Amino acid sequence: MSERQRGAAVNERGKRNVLGVLVDATDYAAATEQVVVAAQERRPLALTALAVHGVMTGVLDPAHNARLNSFDVVTPDGQPVRWALNLLHGAGLTDRVYGPQLTLHVLSRFADEGLPVYLYGSTEETLSRLIPALERMFPALKIAGVEPSKFRAVQPGEDVEIADRIRASGARLVLVGLGCPRQEIFAYAMRPLLDMPLMAVGAAFDYHAGLLRNPPSWMQRAGLEWFWRLGLEPKRLWRRYVILNPAYLTRLAAQKTGLWKAKPPRPATEHPGSFAV
Numbered sequence: 114m115s116e117r118q119r120g121a122a123v124n125e126r127g128k129r130n131v132l133g134v135l136v137d138a139t140d141y142a143a144a145t146e147q148v149v150v151a152a153q154e155r156r157p158l159a160l161t162a163l164a165v166h167g168v169m170t171g172v173l174d175p176a177h178n179a180r181l182n183s184f185d186v187v188t189p190d191g192q193p194v195r196w197a198l199n200l201l202h203g204a205g206l207t208d209r210v211y212g213p214q215l216t217l218h219v220l221s222r223f224a225d226e227g228l229p230v231y232l233y234g235s236t237e238e239t240l241s242r243l244i245p246a247l248e249r250m251f252p253a254l255k256i257a258g259v260e261p262s263k264f265r266a267v268q269p270g271e272d273v274e275i276a277d278r279i280r281a282s283g284a285r286l287v288l289v290g291l292g293c294p295r296q297e298i299f300a301y302a303m304r305p306l307l308d309m310p311l312m313a314v315g316a317a318f319d320y321h322a323g324l325l326r327n328p329p330s331w332m333q334r335a336g337l338e339w340f341w342r343l344g345l346e347p348k349r350l351w352r353r354y355v356i357l358n359p360a361y362l363t364r365l366a367a368q369k370t371g372l373w374k375a376k377p378p379r380p381a382t383e384h385p386g387s388f389a390v
Contacts, residue, residue: 128187129198129201129202129204130201130202130368130375130377131168131194131197131198131201131365131368131375132168132169132171132172132197132361132364132365132368132375133171133172133178133375133376133377133378134163134168134171134172134178134181134182134187134377135181135182135187135377136163136168136187136188136189136194136197136198137186137187137188137189138189138198138202138204138206139186139188139189139210140206140207140208140210141208141210141214141215141218142218144160144186144188144210144215144218145215145218145219145222147160147185147186148160148186148219148222148286148310148312149219149222149223149226149228151185151309151310152223152226152228152285152286152309152310153226153228153285155285155308155309156308156309157304157305157307157308157309157310157311158185158186158304158309158310158311159183159184159185159186159300159301159304159310159311159313160184160185160186160187160188160300160310160311160312160313161181161184161186161187161188161212161296161297161300161312161313162187162188162189162190162210162211162212162215162313162314162315163181163187163188163189163190163191163194163293164190164191164193164194165191165193165194165357165358165361166293166354166357167181167190167293167294167297167315168194168361169357169360169361170293170294170297172360172361172364174294175378176381177294177297177298178377178378179378179379179380179381180297180298180301180381180385181297182377182378182379182380182381183301183380183381183382184297184300184301188209188210188212188215189206189209189210190209190210190211190212190315191209191211191336192209192333192334192335192336193336193361193362194209195208195209196336197365200365200369201365201368201369211333212313212314212315212316212317213314213315213316213317213320213321213327215312215314216288216312216314216317216321217250217321219286219312220247220250220251220254221251223254223255223285223286224251224252224253224254224255225253227253227255228255228285228286229255229256229257229282229283229284229285229286230254230255230256230257230284230285230286230287230288231256231257231258231259231260231279231282231284231286231287231288232244232256232258232259232260232287232288232290232318233260233262233275233279233287233288233289233290233291233299234260234261234262234288234289234290234291234292234296234299234318235261235262235290235291235318235319236261236262237261239261239290239318239319239322239324240259240261240318240322242322242323242324243318243321243322244256244259246321246322246323247321250321257282257283257284258278258279258282258284260275260278262290262291262389262390263390264389265389265390266387266388266389266390267302267387267388267389267390271390272302272303272306272390273306275303275390276303276306276307279307279309280307280308284309285309285310286309286310286311286312287300287303287307287309287310287311287312288312288314288317288318289311289312289313289314290314290315290316290317290318290319291313291389292315292316293313293315295388295389296313296314296315297313298385298388298389299311299313299388299389299390300312300313301381301385302384302385302388305384
């Protein structure tokens with residue numbers, strides 16, 4: 114079976130309800146293929162990779178949940194999200210689809226296909242480290258443009274100006290590194306303005322720039338990456354993991370036992386009044 118056929122087979126599983134957030138029962142091959150085909154066909158596509166924190170941002174904010182449910186692809190970034198797909202829906206997934214790793218799969222294909230990419234978000238310092246790192250990994254990769262975050266809300270008409278710059282660069286993909294949930298709102302808001310995929314890639318910029326270290330593989334397989342990140346950034350992340358992880362498990366148990374229906378909101382269609390750029 115070819116890579117494309119394997120991807121199509123997994124995609125037939127479709128989206129599944131995890132605490133009211135629609136997550137794709139997908140794998141690296143299928144998710145990568147969706148991004149590449151959208152770029153080749155010059156059509157918009159919004160993708161994000163959600164771990165527990167990303168799912169819980171939707172659970173706790175119905176308006177954001179509706180935005181997430183409008184995404185074309187939502188991958189199970191964390192092992193607990195993959196476990197939920199298997200537990201609730203019998204998805205049979207053998208691996209998660211981790212955002213930083215998916216980014217490498219996609220960039221490898223884009224380098225092979227000669228499709229340029231645009232990097233949006235993070236800081237100038239991070240991007241200055243990221244670009245040479247990507248060029249070492251993928252010598253044929255074409256980086257059409259780079260734009261650091263402005264760390265503020267969008268100004269009137271600025272979204273159109275950003276879209277115009279991205280299109281003028283010749284890019285066929287935008288990697289968005291603004292952090293969750295800002296990057297998802299950005300991708301949602303910009304999708305109607307661009308004829309190319311947008312990938313909300315979370316900490317991928319920091320990991321591939323060498324600013325964050327990946328945990329040992331055994332911790333990743335055991336779903337303990339949160340513990341590793343907590344040890345690296347306890348002051349910034351303790352609330353995320355100490356509060357949200359138990360809340361996720363409680364709601365997952367309630368959905369599994371039928372005590373909570375976890376009804377997904379309808380996908381959003383309206384443009385957000387404001388979002389971070």
